[in-house]
Amino acid sequence: AQTVTQSQPEMSVQEAETVTLSCTYDTSESDYYLFWYKQPPSRQMILVIRQEAYKQQNATENRFSVNFQKAAKSFSLKISDSQLGDAAMYFCATQGGSEKLVFGKGTKLTVNP
Amino acid sequence: DTGVSQDPRHKITKRGQNVTFRCDPISEHNRLYWYRQTLGQGPEFLTYFQNEAQLEKSRLLSDRFSAERPKGSFSTLEIQRTEQGDSAMYLCASSHPRGLQETQYFGPGTRLLVL
Numbered sequence: 103a104q105t106v107t108q109s110q111p112e113m114s115v116q117e118a119e120t121v122t123l124s125c126t127y128d129t130s131e132s133d134y135y136l137f138w139y140k141q142p143p144s145r146q147m148i149l150v151i152r153q154e155a156y157k158q159q160n161a162t163e164n165r166f167s168v169n170f171q172k173a174a175k176s177f178s179l180k181i182s183d184s185q186l187g188d189a190a191m192y193f194c195a196t197q198g199g200s201e202k203l204v205f206g207k208g209t210k211l212t213v214n215p
Numbered sequence: 216d217t218g219v220s221q222d223p224r225h226k227i228t229k230r231g232q233n234v235t236f237r238c239d240p241i242s243e244h245n246r247l248y249w250y251r252q253t254l255g256q257g258p259e260f261l262t263y264f265q266n267e268a269q270l271e272k273s274r275l276l277s278d279r280f281s282a283e284r285p286k287g288s289f290s291t292l293e294i295q296r297t298e299q300g301d302s303a304m305y306l307c308a309s310s311h312p313r314g315l316q317e318t319q320y321f322g323p324g325t326r327l328l329v330l
Binding site: 195204207 | 270271273308318319322
C-alpha cells in the first residue's frame with residue numbers, strides 16, 4: 103500500500119519570495135513516480151512537476167523544482183519567485199505498480215502581495 | 216488538443232435518486248480514471264479503464280456505483296440510490312501510456328450535492 107503525507111495544511115509566502123512545500127511518502131514499490139499537482143480555487147487540477155524515482159537528478163520546471171530524497175522518502179516542492187497566480191491547493195501524489203495515483207491531503211498556498 | 220471534459224459540472228439531487236456523470240478524455244488517450252474528492256481531502260481513486268476494459272476498482276466503489284466505457288472513448292459513472300455521503304467532487308483523468316506510467320490529465324470535475 104502507498105501513503106502520502108503532507109504535514110503543512112496551509113502555507114503563505116510573499117510575492118517574489120521562495121516557499122517549500124513538504125511531502126513524505128511510503129511505498130513498497132521499487133519503481134514508482136512522484137507528482138505535484140496544483141488545484142486553483144474552483145478550477146481543475148493541473149500537473150506542476152513529475153519525478154521518476156529511478157532518476158537521481160531532481161526535476162525542475164521553470165520556477166518549480168523538487169528536492170527528492172529517496173532514502174528518506176521525501177519529495178518537497180520549491181516555488182521560486184512566487185506569483186499571485188501560484189495561490190492554490192498543492193497535492194503531492196505517488197504512482198507505483200498500479201496505475202492509480204495516491205494523493206496527500208494537500209497544502210493550501212496563499213501568496214501575499 | 217482539447218482537454219478532458221466532464222458533464223455536468225454541478226449536480227444537485229435528492230437522496231435516493233440516481234445520477235450519471237460523463238467524462239470525455241483527451242483524444243487518443245486510452246486510459247481513463249475516476250477519482251472522488253471530498254472537502255479538505257485529496258482525490259481518492261475509484262476505478263480505471265484501459266480502452267473499454269475496467270482493470271481496477273477501489274473498495275470505495277460500492278455496489279451502488281457503476282462505471283462504463285463501452286467504446287473505449289467516453290465514460291459514464293452512475294450512482295444509484297444516492298446518499299448524503301456521496302456528496303463530493305467526481306474527477307476524471309486520462310492518460311496515453313508510452314511507458315510504464317504516464318501523466319494523468321484531469322478534467323474540471325462534477326460537483327455532486329445530495330440533499
